[in-house]
Amino acid sequence: MVLDTTPAGGTLAGLGRFCFRRRRLVLLVWVVGVLAVAFAGFGYGAAPDNDFSGGDSPSAKAQQLMVKHFPEEQGDTLTLAIRADRGIDDPAVRRKIEKVVARLAGSPVTGPVTSPYQDRSLVTRDRRIARTSIPLSAKEVEKSEVKPLVDAVKEASDARVTLALGGYMAEKAETPPQGPAESVGILAAAVILFIAFGSLVAMGLPMVTALLAIVGGLALMKLVGHLVPAPNFALTFGAMIGLGVGIDYALFIVTRYKDGLADGADPESAAAEAIATAGHAVLFAGTTVVIALMGLFVMGQRLMTGLAVATSLTVLVTMIAALTLLPAFLGFTGHRINALRLPRRSSRRDGSAAARSPKRLTLAERWARVVQRRPLIAALLAGGALLILAVPTLSMRLSQPDASVQPRDRSSCISYEILAEGFGPGYGAPLVFAAEIDSEDTDLGPVAAAVAGTDGIAHATPPRVSSDGKAATFVAFPTTGYQDEATADLVHRLRDDVLPGTPGGERVLVGGPNAGTIDVADEVGSRLPLMIVVVVAMSMVLLIALVRSVTIALQAAVMNLLSIGAAYGVLVAVVQWGWLGTALGFPAAMPVTTWTPMMMFPILFGLSMDYQVFLISRVREEYARTGDTREAVARGLARTAKVITAAAAIMIAVFTTSLLGPDVAVKQGGLGMAVAVLIDATIVRMVFVPAVMELCGKANWWMPGRRKPGSSASVPLKVEEGAGV
Template sequence: MAWHLYRLGRWSFRHRRIVISFWIGLLLLMGVGASTLSGKTSDQFTLPGIESIEAFDLMKERTPDAAPDGATARIVFQAPEGEKLTDPENAAAVKEALAAVDSKNVMTPPEARVLAATSEDGRTGYASIQYAKQSIELTDADREALETAPEVAQDAGLTVAIGGDALQEIPAQGLTELIGVGLAVIVLLITFGSLLMAGMPLLTAIIGVGIGVAGITTLTGFIDLGSSTPTLALMLGLAVGIDYALFIASRYRHEIHVGRSQEEAAGRAVGTAGSAVVFAGLTVVIALAGLSIVNINFLTQMGLAASATVAVAVLIALTLLPALFGAAGGKIGWGKIPFIKAPDPEDETVKNTMGRRWADLITKHRIKTLVGGLVVAGVVAIPVASMQLALPDDGTAPDGTGPRVAYDLIADNFGAGTNGPLLVVVDTKGADDPEAAVSATVKKVESVKKDVAAVLSPVPAKDAAPAEAEAFEGQLEATDYAIITLVPKSGPSDADTQTLVEDLRDEVSGVEADTGATVYVTGQTAVGVDISEKLADAFPKYLVVVVGLAFILLLIVFRSILVPLKAVAGFLLSVGVSLGATVAVFQWGWFADLIGVDKSGPVLFMLPLLLTGILFGLAMDYEVFLVSRMREEFVHGRPAKESVVFGFQYGARVVTAAAAIMVGVFGSFALGDEVIIKSIGFGLAVGVLADAFLVRMTIVPAFMALMGDRMWWLPKWLDKAMPNLDIEGESLVRRVEERDAAERETVPVA
């Protein structure tokens, strides 16, 4: 592989105009597609084969005009101090505002647009508007009618806020992301000491991200994608794009430093560091694409979109970067910054580097370092044991936004559970006595008193008018199902609500055997609970696949048993630290104010899977770039302990720079307003920080120095059976030397 990449690097260097034109042309093409073909994104999380979704399907099948999973808007009104919503002027303003919510997809008829409830003091009330389509399918006219309808009430002096998913906002890219880019520029300047060399990795990363995100945006016109999908691709593409280019550019500078020609240096840089980039990028792509094994559509889409962006970043680093080397020519050091010293870390005459001093310290106190590192990682990972997963709701929206204001007003005046009622659907098609089956279900539901604030029964009271009873029986005969609405005491994403869903299902489990009716617990809140549980169940399976893949790949790359075992164990430590810190901040609320988390709650339901997949690839990046240099030194004859020290010295500077860039990029996303992106950015920033500096640059060298020669043991039969990927470029050096020798023999003697 190294030889083919070497040839690719030299070809790209020579044909730089073609390569540069191709990538810029592709960027422009994707940009045109994004601006003309893009569609809307959605955060609708659905999953076939779970109880709550099956209930929705049943309702839509029996009543095709119904839209149980359609978008919902909750409009909250609050009168000024000393007034009530029932005051004539306020009541008229509310009625007029609700009547104005009129568009073709609104299912709630005008006569039903009334306040569902009013608070005890009469100041606050809310109304629910049901739509025929999901949020992604609503038209601009639907949204505009909903947004402008409250104006008449606001003009009358009422406070109005709109919650629900009908006005679902797409996460916007803010200025916080520029912090990560700014930090990347600073790190690159310190690493290379010149403006031109520092700008190349940044330029290639931006082009790669532009192509990837524009391509994803174009796809939104053809398939449904989540609103967080482009942001995840941007986050990863920017981070790995800079890092991969950084590794190759650093090697190119070293090859120039030892006196090679520019074209030869470009070829060798791509053939050596590029080999590690291919492997590292492949692990990220496989880990992200592997999210599809969970069989959840939106997670598969996010994984595939991000993996495609990472693949583009790899291709650009292997081709566009050497082309830029060729375009720069002898001016590669242009823009040198006088006060920044950027020595070549592979210059053997420079021995007193910070990386060398750190490696000497670690290997000298290897037992203390190893034990201390494991203790730190274990302590930070403790909160994982109490991790709770849930879908984000309006209660996690940023302070001051419409959805958050609406959620808080409802929670304060009617209870948090009013923001996410549960539905118990009784399928009476197989029941001998449908009314009796519904009554039996109601009794079962009412027996769950602990966490239920109210039960709205569909069964007419004993003293109901005959017309009411006949209407209920007629409806039941027409649809063969009844709906019981429950209002939990706790909010939609609270742990108590998840427990309530489980308790309800346990309580009604015997209804089918007793009456023949099938009972489902559903509603958007139950859907969130089901998806969270599905992901929690899938996490161990995914972890086994990822860990198994890591072991096999590293076994082939490093031709050792202990190296992949150590790498996998270190990866698990990094995941534990990342998830532990995320639980402590987002669920427990520790130091939450520092990153703008104003309300703690369960962890984002897909976070463990995403963090595992992404950190797996990034952890293997640092493992490959550090340990491959150690193995190279060991193979070339250095003693085991010295190979750790020298390999660390050569790779520590570039890995430190790469990790600092990733922490900065991911950390900048953690400073945004969108809770989904904030939690992902924070988890990744902590994970990279732990993996690079605690695991790969502290625990790993201490363990390797402790194990000595045993670190590189491999059974002979296994060594012969495995392919040789040659990540270190040993075969490349041999073939280049053979080629040069052959060329010298063919040169005629003067």
């Protein structure tokens, strides 16, 4: 099929022509704008907010009560863990411990420190393991102020005594920066683009466009954080998503531009046509991802809303850059888009008659015809494989990473292991019980006794009354750890059975970090199905409007759900079951991080819809020309296989590089999305789509109110040219 080289019309074509002609002005506006936003965002942007508490959960209410009536206990604390095989009373060991305690007490960021030699409750019976708490004097302490303390304690360890500092701030201070992960992703994307395009210039345009857009997008994220707070991993996640979609969007447009030049169009007309066609698909793609991300609003969690807004900003900026900055760059390159080429054998265009002849079928077209000969078997095999991969999803557990799942050489992890050995694994998972009381004479002793006698509780502290006499609290320590499923079951049993069945217990709230994590996980589990329904419904409406087919929209929704389910299953098998977990950088088997599945779903559904559009729109173009679904599917797959493969490879490379970073939660998200894109680009696009479309035949193009397939009224506007990649 010979592409029409007449000048493209419409708003997007006009935008492409304007940016091409006014390329110096467009480039100047982008550079100045990004520099200004970067200066404001990175200099005066909002600090991240990692407080996932809040709302109406019991743990949130308990926290509010503690803040109100026990404000003196709300600061962060560090925990010094000590293990001495010969006992802490050995003279040399004692000198070492007292020196470290004095060093911690003398820090300007710490409060009074009680030596384990002054309080026998801080030492185990065999005197081998001890602990003490170090309060931080300021409400806001920077991790750079805590890092010297962590290092000093760790360096004090020797063959006779092991010392380690734990606590949230110690863990945060010891976590290294993301490091080279993004750089490796950029390098991998550059290599893939160079192989796909065979030209350094063609490779460079998507890279520069995406990187400039990401800088602006990340800076905007920090500015918007003043209005809608986002957690600290939002920047890492935004950079990862922005890099992937930014390069992909530019890839589609540059490929379409090269096609236009090869068909004889002048550079300006080729750029206008690329923006009017591939740019239309990019506009849909970016809008789909943003709409899918807005589905996170349904979760009703403040920080997830902030994460959705922040990530959407990066996607929007990269999309706008592809539609405006990229055609300006094309104006500078013109016919030199293929300069600095990689030596390779010349080949005929896929769209030529020779390429479509039986003797010169492309590999993708030959594969499509193999699938079409046995479509039912292919569909069953593909669907069965996805369902098998999705099976582990049924056992998914959600939690937040704690010290127990950090790398074994981290001080926070060593501290956890020492305390678990000496005081039980539940020492790091305390449950805080709090209640408002009528007077100081109100006795919560029976409630504390009932809690202490519950199976799964190691011991409970005596109740304490607040200084204003209006609240009381006590702490109980489970026999199981933070990440254990038994701990979550214990919290539910205390709330559902023990407290309601004890006089005065009905007004007692169960809180603390552990209970808070359990409440968030329960809330996510209950709201996730609603978010999935909302995201699928909104995306289907958008896809129906674009491709004018209810059948294809339904196919896309079902296939995307299956591929995401399979990705969830692989994530559970690796992270939670521990299959290849160590090889992939996960120090220990752990539950899936609470926010990972709800963040993965909208992003992956949006990206999957993108690939569906790039493929189906080309199939729709071939069907409009021939009226033969089988030929349309085979040729559409052949015309898009190379660029979709390159786009998917870029996404996989970018997401996989997150495994090089230190944050286990971000690693989980990157692994899950890389697996989902791999499944989508192979099993779904190469097997499931051609098999199902072959089975559906002309029913693929069904739309209520449309005349029968093949008639002129059944052919939509030339939206499908957006897949000209």
